[in-house]
Amino acid sequence: MAPTLVSSLKENKSKSGTALFSLLIILVLILAACGNSGNGSPTSTNKKHILTIGAHVGGDYTKSLSPYNPTLVNEGIQGMVYETLLFFNRNDGQVQNLLATDYKWSSDQKQLTFTTRENVKWSDGKDFSAADVAFTFNMLKQYPAADSKGLWSYLSTVTASDAKTVVLTFKNPNPPLLWYIGGQTFIVPEQIFKGVDPTKFDNANPVGTGPFKFAKFSPQLLTYTRNPGYWQADKVQVDELHYPAVKDNQTLQLKLMKGEIDWGSFFAPDLDKTYVQKDTQHNHYWMAPTDMFTLYVNLTKAPFNDVNVRQAISAAIDRGQLSKQAESGYVAPASPTGLILPNAKDYLDPAYQNVPSTADVAKAGQFLQSAGYAKGGDGIYAKNGKKLSFSIKVVSGWTDWETMAAVIKQNLKDAGIDASVDTIQDSAYFDARNNGNYDALIGGLFGGPTPFYLYDTHLNSVNLSPKGFNWGKWKDSQTDKFLQEYSSTVDPAKQKQAIMGLEKIYADKLPNIPLVNAASWYEYSTKNFTGWPSKDSPYAVGAAYSTPDNLMVILNLKPVA
The missing domain is CATH 3.10.105.10 (Dipeptide-binding Protein; Domain 3)
Structure with missing residues (x-):
C-alpha cells in the first residue's frame, strides 16, 4: 500500500510563490502506519471511559511533545492538547470557531482580525489571551523551521491590540491563507515557549488549551487524561486516551479485527469481510x-x-x-x-x-x-x-x-x-x-x-x-x-x-x-463509544491522524451505557 499522499511529498519542502501546500499540514509518514490498537472497553471495576486510538505503526515511540517539531510530533499532541483558532471541515468546507469567536478581513483583504475566546485557560491554570496567539505567529517568524507552511512569506506583522484581538497584516491580499492561519496553526502558551526553539524544545510537560493533558510516556504507550478545566469540558465524555505503539500493519489489522481498538486509520483490502462481518452491529468504516x-x-x-x-x-x-x-x-x-x-x-x-x-x-x-x-x-x-x-x-x-x-x-x-x-x-x-x-x-x-x-x-x-x-x-x-x-x-x-x-x-x-x-482511511467501533463521523454525519474527517479533526471527534463521542 502506498503511504499517505503527504508522506510521498516529504522530500520536498518548498514554500515558493502563492501556493499554499495543503499537504504539509498532515503530519503522517506512512499510510499503513495510521492504525489503532488497545482496549477501550470499561469494566465493572473501572468506571473510566478509555478510548484506544491507533495512530502509530513502526515500533516503539520516540518522545516528541512539541507541536512544532518539524519531523515528528507524538500522536494526540495536536488537537487533543493544542488547539487552533478555527476548524475547517474538508468534507463540506464549513468553518467552526474554536479559540477564536470571530474573524474579519479588511476591505482590501490585507488585514485579518481575530477575536479570541474569553474565559479560556491553559492547562496550568493561567489565562489564555490574544497575546498567546500573536506570540505563536511571531515565534514562527523567529524560528523559520517551525513555519512549515511558509506563512511569513505572506505576513508582514502580527500584533495583539488588546487581550482578545489579534491583527495579522499581509504583504498582499490572500484570503485563502485563512485555512492555514486559523485552521492549521496550533496556538502555544507564551509563558512556556518564550525564549525556546519550538523545533528543538522537549516540552516535557505540555501545557495546552485542549480537552486532554499529556499524562504518561512510555515507548509502548502514550496516555492522556481529561482536562477538567477545558473550556468545552461539558462536551468531553472520554476520560483517557491511549495511543499504543504497534510494530507492524499486520499486527494492527489483527487487533482491529479482534475488537481490541476503538479507532483505527489504515488501509486493508476487503474490510467488509475481515472487519465489518466480524461484528456487523458495531464495526464500521468510512473512507472520506x-x-x-x-x-x-x-x-x-x-x-x-x-x-x-x-x-x-x-x-x-x-x-x-x-x-x-x-x-x-x-x-x-x-x-x-x-x-x-x-x-x-x-x-x-x-x-x-x-x-x-x-x-x-x-x-x-x-x-x-x-x-x-x-x-x-x-x-x-x-x-x-x-x-x-x-x-x-x-x-x-x-x-x-x-x-x-x-x-x-x-x-x-x-x-x-x-x-x-x-x-x-x-x-x-x-x-x-x-x-x-x-x-x-x-x-x-x-x-x-x-x-x-x-x-x-x-x-x-x-x-x-x-x-x-x-x-x-x-x-x-x-x-x-x-x-x-x-x-x-x-x-x-x-x-x-x-x-x-x-x-x-x-x-x-x-x-x-x-x-x-x-x-483518509478510517475504521471505528460503536461497541464502547457512539457519535463517530460517518458518511451520514460528515462533521469531520474520521482518520485518527487528521488534525484538528481528531478534536472534533472527541467532542462528539458518547460512551455506551
Whole structure:
C-alpha cells in the first residue's frame, strides 16, 4: 500500500510563490502506519471511559511533545492538547470557531482580525489571551523551521491590540491563507515557549488549551487524561486516551479485527469481510475522499505536450476498474475536473456531472488521429514512424499504485498505446518527480476546504518543481489568472466563478490525468463509544491522524451505557 499522499511529498519542502501546500499540514509518514490498537472497553471495576486510538505503526515511540517539531510530533499532541483558532471541515468546507469567536478581513483583504475566546485557560491554570496567539505567529517568524507552511512569506506583522484581538497584516491580499492561519496553526502558551526553539524544545510537560493533558510516556504507550478545566469540558465524555505503539500493519489489522481498538486509520483490502462481518452491529468504516490520485505526464516534451494525446490517454483509462482493483472500491473514480467529489459538488459545472468513468477506446482513437497518429499492423499507434510508447514510474512496494499502473498499462494497450511500468525505489521516485525526469508517473493531488487549494498547489506556475509541487510543469496564464482572482476576494460568487473557470481548464486541457479519489482511511467501533463521523454525519474527517479533526471527534463521542 502506498503511504499517505503527504508522506510521498516529504522530500520536498518548498514554500515558493502563492501556493499554499495543503499537504504539509498532515503530519503522517506512512499510510499503513495510521492504525489503532488497545482496549477501550470499561469494566465493572473501572468506571473510566478509555478510548484506544491507533495512530502509530513502526515500533516503539520516540518522545516528541512539541507541536512544532518539524519531523515528528507524538500522536494526540495536536488537537487533543493544542488547539487552533478555527476548524475547517474538508468534507463540506464549513468553518467552526474554536479559540477564536470571530474573524474579519479588511476591505482590501490585507488585514485579518481575530477575536479570541474569553474565559479560556491553559492547562496550568493561567489565562489564555490574544497575546498567546500573536506570540505563536511571531515565534514562527523567529524560528523559520517551525513555519512549515511558509506563512511569513505572506505576513508582514502580527500584533495583539488588546487581550482578545489579534491583527495579522499581509504583504498582499490572500484570503485563502485563512485555512492555514486559523485552521492549521496550533496556538502555544507564551509563558512556556518564550525564549525556546519550538523545533528543538522537549516540552516535557505540555501545557495546552485542549480537552486532554499529556499524562504518561512510555515507548509502548502514550496516555492522556481529561482536562477538567477545558473550556468545552461539558462536551468531553472520554476520560483517557491511549495511543499504543504497534510494530507492524499486520499486527494492527489483527487487533482491529479482534475488537481490541476503538479507532483505527489504515488501509486493508476487503474490510467488509475481515472487519465489518466480524461484528456487523458495531464495526464500521468510512473512507472520506480528501485528495486525489493522478497520472502525471511530462508536459515539457512530446508526445505529452499535445493535448490530444493527453485526452486519448485519459479516455483509454477505466477508472472504475482502478477503484475496484487498486483501492478495493473504497474510493470513487476521479472527476475529470479535478474536483474532489462529493465534497466540492457545489462548485461542479453541470456539464461535467455525468461523465462516464469507463474506458472509451473509440474516443481515444479519435483523439490520436487528430494528433496525427495512425494505428500500425501491431495495433500500436505511431506518428512519423515513431510508436506511441512511454513508461510509467511507480514506487516499489506501494501496492495500490503498482496495481493502478498495471491496469493503466493494459487499458492503454487496448487503445493502441504502448506503456511500460518502471518500478523504482522511493528515493529515485522523488528525484524523478521533483526534477521532471520521467515520461509519466502516478502521484497525488492534495485537497483542502475548497477546490482552490488543489488547483493552486499543483497548477500555479509560481509553484513549478523542483522547488514546488507543480510536478507536471503546467504553466498557463489563464490558470494563474483564475487563481489570482480567487485569492484576491472573499466574495463567494466570485470565488465560485474562478473555480468553474479552473475546472474547465482542467477538463479540457488535462494538465494531469485524474485517476481516482484518495481517502483518509478510517475504521471505528460503536461497541464502547457512539457519535463517530460517518458518511451520514460528515462533521469531520474520521482518520485518527487528521488534525484538528481528531478534536472534533472527541467532542462528539458518547460512551455506551
